[in-house]
Amino acid sequence: MPGFHRGDYLLALPMMLLTLFALGVLLIDLLLDRSSKVINAWAAFAGLAFSAAAVHNIQRAFADQAARGEPSSPFFAFSGTLMVDRFAVFFFYLFLAAAAITILMSVRYLEVEDEHHGEYYALILFSVVGMMCMAAGNDLILLFIGLELMAVSTYILVGFLRRDRRSNEAALKYLLLGAFSSGIFAYGLSLLYGLAGSTNLQQISMALGNAMAPGKARVVPAVALVTTAAGLFFKIAAVPFHQWAPDAYEGAPTSITGFMSVAGKASAWALLLRIFLFALGPMRPLYVPILVFVAIATMTGGNLAALTQSNVKRLFAYSSIAHVGYIMLGLIAGTAFLPNPDGIRGILVYLLVYTFMNLGVFGVIASLRRRDIIGDELDDLNGLFFKAPTEAVLMLTFLLSLAGIPPLAGFYGKYFIFLALIESGHYALATLAVIYVAVSAYYYLRVANAMFMRTAGDRVPVTISPGMWAGLAITGAATVVIGIYPEPFLRMVNWSMHVAQNPTVAQLLR
Amino acid sequence: MHLGLFIAFAVICVAGAISLVAQRHPINSALSLIVVMGSLAVLYLLLGAEFVAAIQLIVYAGAIMVLFVFVIMLLNAGAEERTRGSRVAMALGVPGLIVVAGVLMYTLAGHTAAGQDQLAIGATYGPPVAIGRSLFREFLLPFEVTSILILIAIMGAVLLARYHAAPAPETRAIDPDEAGDLLQLAGTHGSAAGARERRRAEHRMREREVTR
Numbered sequence: 278m279p280g281f282h283r284g285d286y287l288l289a290l291p292m293m294l295l296t297l298f299a300l301g302v303l304l305i306d307l308l309l310d311r312s313s314k315v316i317n318a319w320a321a322f323a324g325l326a327f328s329a330a331a332v333h334n335i336q337r338a339f340a341d342q343a344a345r346g347e348p349s350s351p352f353f354a355f356s357g358t359l360m361v362d363r364f365a366v367f368f369f370y371l372f373l374a375a376a377a378i379t380i381l382m383s384v385r386y387l388e389v390e391d392e393h394h395g396e397y398y399a400l401i402l403f404s405v406v407g408m409m410c411m412a413a414g415n416d417l418i419l420l421f422i423g424l425e426l427m428a429v430s431t432y433i434l435v436g437f438l439r440r441d442r443r444s445n446e447a448a449l450k451y452l453l454l455g456a457f458s459s460g461i462f463a464y465g466l467s468l469l470y471g472l473a474g475s476t477n478l479q480q481i482s483m484a485l486g487n488a489m490a491p492g493k494a495r496v497v498p499a500v501a502l503v504t505t506a507a508g509l510f511f512k513i514a515a516v517p518f519h520q521w522a523p524d525a526y527e528g529a530p531t532s533i534t535g536f537m538s539v540a541g542k543a544s545a546w547a548l549l550l551r552i553f554l555f556a557l558g559p560m561r562p563l564y565v566p567i568l569v570f571v572a573i574a575t576m577t578g579g580n581l582a583a584l585t586q587s588n589v590k591r592l593f594a595y596s597s598i599a600h601v602g603y604i605m606l607g608l609i610a611g612t613a614f615l616p617n618p619d620g621i622r623g624i625l626v627y628l629l630v631y632t633f634m635n636l637g638v639f640g641v642i643a644s645l646r647r648r649d650i651i652g653d654e655l656d657d658l659n660g661l662f663f664k665a666p667t668e669a670v671l672m673l674t675f676l677l678s679l680a681g682i683p684p685l686a687g688f689y690g691k692y693f694i695f696l697a698l699i700e701s702g703h704y705a706l707a708t709l710a711v712i713y714v715a716v717s718a719y720y721y722l723r724v725a726n727a728m729f730m731r732t733a734g735d736r737v738p739v740t741i742s743p744g745m746w747a748g749l750a751i752t753g754a755a756t757v758v759i760g761i762y763p764e765p766f767l768r769m770v771n772w773s774m775h776v777a778q779n780p781t782v783a784q785l786l787r
Numbered sequence: 788m789h790l791g792l793f794i795a796f797a798v799i800c801v802a803g804a805i806s807l808v809a810q811r812h813p814i815n816s817a818l819s820l821i822v823v824m825g826s827l828a829v830l831y832l833l834l835g836a837e838f839v840a841a842i843q844l845i846v847y848a849g850a851i852m853v854l855f856v857f858v859i860m861l862l863n864a865g866a867e868e869r870t871r872g873s874r875v876a877m878a879l880g881v882p883g884l885i886v887v888a889g890v891l892m893y894t895l896a897g898h899t900a901a902g903q904d905q906l907a908i909g910a911t912y913g914p915p916v917a918i919g920r921s922l923f924r925e926f927l928l929p930f931e932v933t934s935i936l937i938l939i940a941i942m943g944a945v946l947l948a949r950y951h952a953a954p955a956p957e958t959r960a961i962d963p964d965e966a967g968d969l970l971q972l973a974g975t976h977g978s979a980a981g982a983r984e985r986r987r988a989e990h991r992m993r994e995r996e997v998t999r
Contacts, residue, residue: 281927289928296935303942355928396946403939410932418929426936433943448947496894 281355288354288361290331291369292406298324299402306395314393318384318744321398325377325405332369335361353415357477360415367625367773368412368547372405375540375632378748382640383532385742389646390530392438401536404430408544412551417466417476420548424462424512427544428455431537435529447528454511454521462508468501469556478556486559495563502560505552506567512545515605516574519598523582526594531646531653534590535639538597539632546604546628553608554616562613569609569706575602576713583720589642590653592720593635596679599717600631603694606710610697617701618774623693625770630678630686630759637675637752641668644745647737658724660733668739669728671753676721678756681714686759689767793833800826811866813859817852824848835913 286293302320309316335352342349351362379401387393407430410423432455436448470476473484488498511518526534557564579599586592604627610620645652645661662669678687691714698707741749759766803822810816824847831840922930 292932356925358926358928394946396942399942400939403935406932406935416926416929418926419932422929422932422936426932426939429936429943430939433939433946436947439947500891500894 285354291328292409294328295402295406299399302395302399317395317398325373329373358416358419361413363773365413372408376405378636379536381744381748384744386532386643400430411544412547434533443528447525451525458508458511465505481556489559509549515571516578523591523594527590531643535636539635543628572602572605580713580716587655607694610701617697620697627690630690633752633755634675634678640748641672644741658727659731661728665739680718680721684760686756796826796829813864817855837913838915
């Protein structure tokens with residue numbers, strides 16, 4: 278009879294603390310008057326800090342394990358539905374950092390929009406709970422509910438500006454398409470359950486290993502793969518399923534656009550890696566061709582559509598679609614049966630650096646919002662250098678990093694992925710990707726051109742709140758430091774990769 | 788017998804779902820949804836999940852549908868206008884749908900029995916005891932996370948639907964030169980006599996409404 282022990286709760290503690298603090302924020306919000314809503318932000322921040330401490334506690338348990346000389350193995354909790362391994366710990370930190378920076382950047386933006394409510398911070402914390410379930414779930418049901426928790430919080434956050442028609446429209450579109458894709462995803466999961474008779478990822482992997490044995494009909498596994506993959510591709514906004522992204526990114530509050538594009542995307546990638554590596558591992562020969570097709574379509578669609586955008590938020594929506602294409606190459610790299618460890622490492626590094634640089638970009642855009650100016654058209658950036666030189670230089674740093682220019686962080690993500698591609702002999706794909714990186718430099722430099730070469734339409738100075746300064750300082754520093762001195766961060770990624778796997782994946786990743 | 792019942796209720800279920808989308812009046816759609824829910828309950832029953840089937844009928848076909856119909860009545864929603872829809876969607880979607888449905892039917896019908904091991908699903912999860920046990924043992928964590936999911940769904944509905952006043956106009960000090968004009972514009976509304984006059988008019992209005 279399985280009972281629950283202290284260890285079970287310690288592993289779920291990061292999520293439990295976030296939930297408690299989110300409920301607390303909802304309660305104290307009722308006691309606060311309009312002028313003191315900033316206390317909500319502090320409370321949410323405290324929740325993130327406590328949760329990070331709980332994650333650190335789990336991280337120490339791994340260190341103890343290593344000190345005892347035992348081989349590192351994941352910790353299971355709640356009858357195996359939750360599996361916290363180093364991979365999950367890495368993503369926990371990533372989500373917490375993204376949420377913290379988002380909160381720093383949100384306070385003033387919400388005041389300007391006149392929509393400063395406690396629910397905003399509570400929803401961010403709840404969505405981080407969902408993301409944690411996606412990164413650490415070892416059971417289809419927990420993964421799916423985590424995904425829905427993340428997605429429903431995001432739908433509400435996208436529509437948070439209730440008086441803004443664009444925000445309403447974006448939320449409705451995102452909700453309808455998201456519900457549809459969740460349906461397809463759930464259909465795929467139900468087929469996987471039908472094949473394995475269990476919702477546990479390891480059991481599914483074993484059952485698929487049997488089903489993929491030579492001489493057996495592979496049709497039902499293939500249908501399960503295609504539907505599951507379609508649902509996942511929607512969540513990461515890969516090309517045939519990307520139509521929601523520009524609309525949702527444009528309509529959402531800018532701070533939330535940043536949060537969606539980094540934390541939402543990283544969590545969807547964590548889920549995708551969990552499912553593709555852990556459950557669907559034996560089907561790698563089938564899914565790699567699909568990934569190749571989707572990756573090429575995503576890079577093409579994202580980069581070409583970004584060239585002609587005049588709205589900065591739409592431009593960066595398409596740019597984030599293009600980045601999904603590059604990240605996907607990391608999963609393609611490898612042989613027919615084994616993914617290349619450098620490729621997986623590249624994905625983790627990419628998601629790490631992308632978090633900082635893209636949050637920085639949306640922070641700058643959010644800071645341009647004033648009472649009378651939305652600040653998300655390319656023309657609104659005109660002459661930013663002459664109005665706010667520090668901000669313009671920071672923005673330039675983020676742009677160059679996104680384009681993958683060497684001394685900056687963005688370079689390392691692309692470096693590992695392209696390295697893995699070349700190691701595993703995908704020369705054509707690597708060449709194509711490099712060409713698209715060159716194309717992407719054009720639209721990033723278009724933004725830089727507007728900031729530095731054009732004259733400003735008005736002389737109103739850009740005011741930046743202390744929270745925004747802190748957020749921009751963190752993201753800017755991370756972008757530069759990871760670029761110049763990447764070693765600790767690479768060590769962190771290696772640590773999370775190292776023995777992070779269950780036996781099947783350990784064998785997959787060597 | 789089993790297969791025949793399954794096919795019959797699966798067809799009814801899909802037909803109900805299509806009717807739900809195709810109907811123009813919300814009430815007809817809601818009634819079609821009851822058909823879908825009811826036939827789903829029978830499908831659960833065929834899988835040996837009697838508790839889930841009962842819950843499906845009581846909660847979905849019963850309680851939730853009542854709420855649906857109630858809301859439709861409250862909003863007094865009429866028939867929706869027929870739109871032509873997107874021609875691209877029709878041109879690509881209908882053939883695509885047929886192809887996907889065909890491939891699925893062919894593969895699932897033709898190969899399942901031959902190539903795959905048949906697994907008995909649901910045989911062990913039917914009775915309430917088994918369901919309660921798996922909910923609070925194996926699936927305790929997903930169960931708890933679901934409660935958060937429902938909480939934020941409610942919170943989101945309240946947040947987005949709550950009446951929201953237009954933003955307060957920016958207050959500014961009245962310019963002494965402007966003040967005279969403003970008072971004139973406001974007419975008698977500013978004075979005590981005007982207020983009394985207005986209250987009397989309102990009172991009369993209300994009386995007229997009552998008599999009506």
